[in-house]
Amino acid sequence: xxxxxxxxxxxxxxxDFNDExxxxxxxxxxxxVCASLQAVGLIQPVVLLEGLEASEYTIVCGFRRLHGLRxxxxxxxxxxxxxxxxxxxxxFLKALWDNLAHRQLNALENARVLFTLxxxxxxxxxxxVRQFLPxxxxxxxxxxxxxxxxxxxxxPDLRRLLKAGHxxxxxxxxxxxxxxxAQAAAAGTFAKVRxxxxxxxxxxxxxxxxxxxxxxxxxxxxxAPEIAGIAGDLSLSPFQKGEQLHALLYARRYPRVTxxxxxxxxxxxxxxxxxxxxxxxxxxxxxxxxxxxxxxGSARTFRQAVESLQTACRSSALERLFDxxxxxx
Amino acid sequence: xxxxxxxxxxxxxxxxxxxxxxxxLARLRGIPVETVHDVDLLLPELLAASDWRGAGKxxxxxxxxxxxxxxxxxxxxxEICCNYWVINYALNCHFECTYCILQSFLNNPALTVYTxxxxxxxxxxxxxxxxxxxxxRIGTGETSDSLALDDITRHSPRLVRLxxxxxxAVLELKTKSDRIANLRELDHGGHTVIxxxxxxxxxxxxxxxxxxxLEERLRAACQCRAWGYKVGFHFDPLIWYEGWEDDxxxxxxxxxxxxxxxxxxxxxxxxxxxxxxxxxIVRSRFPHSRIPHGEFVPGNHxxxxxxxxxxxxxxxxxxxxxxxxxxEAFVYLCMESRMAWERGLGRVPESSAGLAAEMDRxxxxxxxxxxxx
Numbered sequence: 001x002x003x004x005x006x007x008x009x010x011x012x013x014x015x016d017f018n019d020e021x022x023x024x025x026x027x028x029x030x031x032x033v034c035a036s037l038q039a040v041g042l043i044q045p046v047v048l049l050e051g052l053e054a055s056e057y058t059i060v061c062g063f064r065r066l067h068g069l070r071x072x073x074x075x076x077x078x079x080x081x082x083x084x085x086x087x088x089x090x091x092f093l094k095a096l097w098d099n100l101a102h103r104q105l106n107a108l109e110n111a112r113v114l115f116t117l118x119x120x121x122x123x124x125x126x127x128x129v130r131q132f133l134p135x136x137x138x139x140x141x142x143x144x145x146x147x148x149x150x151x152x153x154x155x156p157d158l159r160r161l162l163k164a165g166h167x168x169x170x171x172x173x174x175x176x177x178x179x180x181x182a183q184a185a186a187a188g189t190f191a192k193v194r195x196x197x198x199x200x201x202x203x204x205x206x207x208x209x210x211x212x213x214x215x216x217x218x219x220x221x222x223x224a225p226e227i228a229g230i231a232g233d234l235s236l237s238p239f240q241k242g243e244q245l246h247a248l249l250y251a252r253r254y255p256r257v258t259x260x261x262x263x264x265x266x267x268x269x270x271x272x273x274x275x276x277x278x279x280x281x282x283x284x285x286x287x288x289x290x291x292x293x294x295x296x297g298s299a300r301t302f303r304q305a306v307e308s309l310q311t312a313c314r315s316s317a318l319e320r321l322f323d324x325x326x327x328x329x
Numbered sequence: 330x331x332x333x334x335x336x337x338x339x340x341x342x343x344x345x346x347x348x349x350x351x352x353x354l355a356r357l358r359g360i361p362v363e364t365v366h367d368v369d370l371l372l373p374e375l376l377a378a379s380d381w382r383g384a385g386k387x388x389x390x391x392x393x394x395x396x397x398x399x400x401x402x403x404x405x406x407x408e409i410c411c412n413y414w415v416i417n418y419a420l421n422c423h424f425e426c427t428y429c430i431l432q433s434f435l436n437n438p439a440l441t442v443y444t445x446x447x448x449x450x451x452x453x454x455x456x457x458x459x460x461x462x463x464x465x466r467i468g469t470g471e472t473s474d475s476l477a478l479d480d481i482t483r484h485s486p487r488l489v490r491l492x493x494x495x496x497x498a499v500l501e502l503k504t505k506s507d508r509i510a511n512l513r514e515l516d517h518g519g520h521t522v523i524x525x526x527x528x529x530x531x532x533x534x535x536x537x538x539x540x541x542x543l544e545e546r547l548r549a550a551c552q553c554r555a556w557g558y559k560v561g562f563h564f565d566p567l568i569w570y571e572g573w574e575d576d577x578x579x580x581x582x583x584x585x586x587x588x589x590x591x592x593x594x595x596x597x598x599x600x601x602x603x604x605x606x607x608x609x610i611v612r613s614r615f616p617h618s619r620i621p622h623g624e625f626v627p628g629n630h631x632x633x634x635x636x637x638x639x640x641x642x643x644x645x646x647x648x649x650x651x652x653x654x655x656x657e658a659f660v661y662l663c664m665e666s667r668m669a670w671e672r673g674l675g676r677v678p679e680s681s682a683g684l685a686a687e688m689d690r691x692x693x694x695x696x697x698x699x700x701x702x
Contacts, residue, residue, distance in 0.1 A: 208612070209621065209622070212616075212622065213622045254624050254626075257624060284627065284628075284636065284637070285637055285638070286637055287668060288668065327638035
């Protein structure tokens with residue numbers, strides 16, 4: 001049981017704002033907390049830890065409130081003060097429960113909690129898996145712990161992308177396992193392009209493959225001029241950049257599949273079919289079949305489409321389409 | 330080949346009733362033995378190591394199989410399949426083939442040997458007797474290597490004798506080992522085929538750790554021929570890499586320098602198949618493996634396969650090289666589509682049943698063409 005001291009009026013000048021040993025909250029966005037402080041003041045006292053010199057305090061609970069008070073020019077805060085010399089884990093658990101009591105932590109906050117418990121509080125891996133992962137609502141598995149610990153090491157720019165929703169948690173976890181240079185390169189690229197969740201996964205797969213196949217670093221692959229060119233192309237939207245980035249990397253990883261698709265597109269173009277008629281091969285040319293689709297809103301557009309197809313029937317490019325689907329040279 | 334020597338033996342209580350358990354323990358004297366009621370309770374310990382898939386193999390579990398031993402080969406889902414059967418008397422293998430699919434589907438990483446062989450023998454006899462007009466080609470190499478543990482288990486003589494007495498079945502022992510000593514002087518009656526999975530020595534050294542070298546495998550095949558066994562060869566998985574043509578061309582030449590084509594029962598070709606999970610496992614366990622570098626595309630049954638023109642080329646060239654050395658050899662594709670047959674081998678069996686009938690005729694002693702062999 002922790003021995004609590006009375007509520008004090010703690011001068012903000014005596015609080016070490018740089019010491020974030022007990023911080024859990026990832027987002028210190030202050031606008032809303034400042035509005036609240038201005039409207040109704042500090043309703044709930046913050047929790048501080050007394051330093052070895054009684055005039056210095058470390059923040060345990062209330063980072064946002066204290067930063068808010070400082071921004072508003074306040075000079076002191078109502079605080080419950082914990083005496084110096086308490087066990088680090090006991091104090092951190094107080095901060096943790098204070099957060100868990102009223103909200104669900106996000107992925108980066110979970111990562112921060114697990115990192116602090118492991119490295120600052122000395123909690124064993126076994127206890128982290130069995131006791132703390134379930135407490136955070138996570139599966140009790142060592143791989144989950146490893147993923148979250150790597151997430152805590154994430155490059156600051158990648159953290160921002162994750163917080164902004166531009167990157168999935170799975171992507172962040174994978175990037176968190178890469179070296180710092182690779183993370184920085186990925187952050188630089190991903191900040192300028194947008195990829196769907198599935199494309200994020202595919203791009204990472206391809207980057208890992210290419211790095212292994214060419215004995216190179218992911219940072220080196222991402223710093224290629226073509227990739228920088230796509231990322232910096234102002235004429236493209238972020239999603240268009242994402243598609244082009246994926247296409248470029250895919251072509252390097254799968255040159256034969258890409259070559260077959262390009263040949264198919266070239267032969268299809270020779271058929272001079274209108275854009276309303278879609279002709280597509282089996283996605284990976286596994287079977288020699290073509291799919292032809294069109295929609296018609298009237299008898300006239302229907303006849304036009306069929307006439308275009310009849311014209312295409314007389315083109316030698318049609319044989320080439322099937323040759324390509326068969327894999328014939 | 331590096332022989333198997335477990336660090337610890339776990340015996341399921343019930344397995345002590347089987348004579349095989351005592352025989353195996355006698356052959357492995359000096360290794361710590363522990364008896365347990367439920368081997369599943371060991372799983373947390375087996376899964377604790379960072380490379381639990383590799384570390385788990387140091388545990389040998391002797392247990393009874395409470396389920397069925399014999400089942401249709403899972404390849405039956407392919408467009409053309411040879412309607413093979415498998416009997417599984419062991420789970421896992423001490424060899425470390427980088428591409429081994431067992432890594433991704435066995436949840437117990439220990440090497441398990443089933444001890445109730447009498448039940449296996451009874452089941453095979455009953456199934457064969459229940460369908461006397463059918464012919465059963467049955468292999469034991471699905472969940473383990475057929476001969477890698479034979480020094481310890483001595484399964485092979487029992488199985489050879491079992492199949493000798495079955496008029497409508499043939500046993501195929503499929504291996505990457507050279508452990509054939511127990512096959513010597515057995516009266517197999519032509520009911521057992523010994524077959525080897527083959528790859529160029531370069532691939533054996535880089536992707537098939539602990540297995541017998543190519544030279545050892547081919548010498549073992551020669552010896553089995555001398556003992557009157559028919560032999561088979563499986564170029565499976567065929568692995569694509571820069572320069573594969575030279576290596577595989579040489580491999581086919583070497584094979585037929587050692588083994589006379591007339592004694593070869595069948596040859597299968599199968600390009601490397603892969604799953605997403607397995608790719609991650611290979612990356613983590615064998616970071617120098619070139620296996621994941623192929624141009625894989627998604628195919629049937631959630632498997633990754635080489636892009637079809639790559640497969641076509643590999644099958645077509647292998648078929649041509651085999652034909653140069655052994656024009657009469659029976660070559661088939663494993664788990665492939667009609668299109669791959671047509672492009673790779675230039676023919677398509679009319680159906681899976683048609684392919685199965687072709688292969689049955691190669692080994693069914695009741696068939697007129699086989700009686701004089």
